[in-house]
Amino acid sequence: MRFQYDTIGERFVEAKTTAAFAAADTHTLLGALDALGGVRGLDTIDLACGYGYNTRLLARGGARRAVGVDISEEMIRLARAHGVIGGGGVGALEGAVGAVRPVGAAGAADAAGAADAAEVAGGPGADGAAGAAGAASGAGEDTGAAPAVEYVVADAAKLPQMGPFDLATAVYLFNQAADRSSLHAMFRSIRANLREGGRLLAIVPNAGAYPHVDWSPYGVRIVDRVLEGDAPLLKAQFLTKPPADFEFREWAHADFAEAAVEAGFSTVGWQPNRTPPAEGARDDAYWTAYRAWPISSLMTCTA
Numbered sequence: 001m002r003f004q005y006d007t008i009g010e011r012f013v014e015a016k017t018t019a020a021f022a023a024a025d026t027h028t029l030l031g032a033l034d035a036l037g038g039v040r041g042l043d044t045i046d047l048a049c050g051y052g053y054n055t056r057l058l059a060r061g062g063a064r065r066a067v068g069v070d071i072s073e074e075m076i077r078l079a080r081a082h083g084v085i086g087g088g089g090v091g092a093l094e095g096a097v098g099a100v101r102p103v104g105a106a107g108a109a110d111a112a113g114a115a116d117a118a119e120v121a122g123g124p125g126a127d128g129a130a131g132a133a134g135a136a137s138g139a140g141e142d143t144g145a146a147p148a149v150e151y152v153v154a155d156a157a158k159l160p161q162m163g164p165f166d167l168a169t170a171v172y173l174f175n176q177a178a179d180r181s182s183l184h185a186m187f188r189s190i191r192a193n194l195r196e197g198g199r200l201l202a203i204v205p206n207a208g209a210y211p212h213v214d215w216s217p218y219g220v221r222i223v224d225r226v227l228e229g230d231a232p233l234l235k236a237q238f239l240t241k242p243p244a245d246f247e248f249r250e251w252a253h254a255d256f257a258e259a260a261v262e263a264g265f266s267t268v269g270w271q272p273n274r275t276p277p278a279e280g281a282r283d284d285a286y287w288t289a290y291r292a293w294p295i296s297s298l299m300t301c302t303a
């Protein structure tokens with residue numbers, strides 16, 4: 001079965017590394033990780049990992065385990081191809097907060113090599129839960145060494161037991177849920193993989209902007225909103241060269257919160273999007289306008 005990101009592939013890499021909205025999302029996520037005290041020594045899972053951008057942030061921040069899960073075989077292929085340090089743009093942002101500083105200045109290059117080796121060892125055989133378990137066996141104590149990054153092709157609504165994890169990240173996962181039962185299943189399967197007290201940090205779109213807000217200066221354009229099913233279908237484009245069409249569901253924040261509570265999360269909190277420091281054409285006015293109607297918010301849930 002093919003999924004939309006099997007086709008988008010490299011266009012998404014371009015959007016993630018060039019679009020302002022993606023820079024704001026990364027800044028927001030890093031700020032939240034920093035506020036939680038960083039990821040060093042934690043067992044972490046990154047849902048809807050795409051080409052592994054955020055999975056790599058977790059690994060480089062010193063997570064003991066960093067598992068990336070995506071439903072698209074093409075995105076997981078790209079994730080593996082990027083290794084641990086790859087994925088342009090990360091380096092510029094990592095200095096902004098302490099959470100994801102490399103495992104040690106001197107050790108960074110060694111760490112990259114070790115993690116790349118682990119990834120190669122996990123290799124194509126790491127597809128699926130059995131492969132993930134095999135690769136995970138290499139994850140050891142928090143010795144300061146880089147973790148084994150594992151990539152797994154799986155539907156976040158039907159996750160096997162892969163944990164337990166201390167932290168889950170989900171950047172634009174929940175808006176992919178095609179119906180309410182899938183949305184609830186995603187939260188349930190994440191909750192089932194978290195330790196008691198573990199956290200879920202999710203970047204989710206804000207509803208209600210279309211047709212009032214133009215996000216094209218920030219790298220995305222919504223072109224249509226179709227009323228159907230459990231949530232409106234938004235048709236959109238990443239403003240890459242050439243533009244890449246994609247679709248997602250316009251769930252309300254209340255829908256996400258309801259699904260989290262039903263899944264057994266004990267707290268649900270919201271934070272507005274944060275934006276990177278002004279620089280060049282992305283000056284104060286540019287980011288101030290974005291913060292008035294950002295594409296996304298940060299949802300934080302406690303298991």
Ligand SMILES: C[S@@+](CC[C@H](N)C(=O)[O-])C[C@H]1O[C@@H](n2cnc3c(N)ncnc32)[C@H](O)[C@@H]1O
Nearest residue numbers: 005048049050070071072075155156171172176
């Ligand atoms: C907008 S991309 C975000 C990728 C990544 N989180 C990032 O920020 O770079 C959304 C990703 O969700 C994945 N996805 C969609 N439905 C999914 C599901 N049910 N389970 C896991 N991944 C899914 C897509 O294949 C795609 O890679």
